[in-house]
Amino acid sequence: GENVEQHPSTLSVQEGDSAVIKCTYSDSASNYFPWYKQELGKRPQLIIDIRSNVGEKKDQRIAVTLNKTAKHFSLHITETQPEDSAVYFCAVTNFGNEKLTFGTGTRLTIIP
């Protein structure tokens, strides 16, 4: 089955700096890569996703990049703010599978 590794497990950055979280996957057939954000005590929610036919996608301060050859994708958050503090999960699937395999999560802390 699919194996997803996520790094780092914890990340602290100064407010205003950038944060990068990376995930690698094993199944070359995977073609959909979402990122979920889970605030403390809350449910995970989708924040951005990318499909395999696209190399990069941006939504205001967040972006995701995909390198299919190397089988890794990354979440980039610029100009970090206190409300960015949360646990972030990457996930992977292919449309024939229709199940998401999640990474183990990254706890991001923004230092004021």
Next chain:
Amino acid sequence: DADVTQTPRNRITKTGKRIMLECSQTKGHDRMYWYRQDPGLGLRLIYYSFDVKDINKGEISDGYSVSRQAQAKFSLSLESAIPNQTALYFCATSDRQGRETQYFGPGTRLLVL
């Protein structure tokens, strides 16, 4: 997202007891999922269902069973609870059309003593 609800939100039970966690959704989605979340392990899939009467095992189904009573309801049962089933349990739904995006319920925190 009030469209996906879970009951109970918190539960304490004893080893050997049978318990049921319930999930309801008003989103009209056909696909439903049960995950458990443990610190450092992320979200792991227990069972999933793509329609009423369709039940599929996930990666950690041992010790659990499910029932899809209707399109809107998906229940998770622990037949004989054990302490290592202490975890946060999430239900999620997705749509046949936009099937990639999963919408999570608020979670059920379960403690097995």
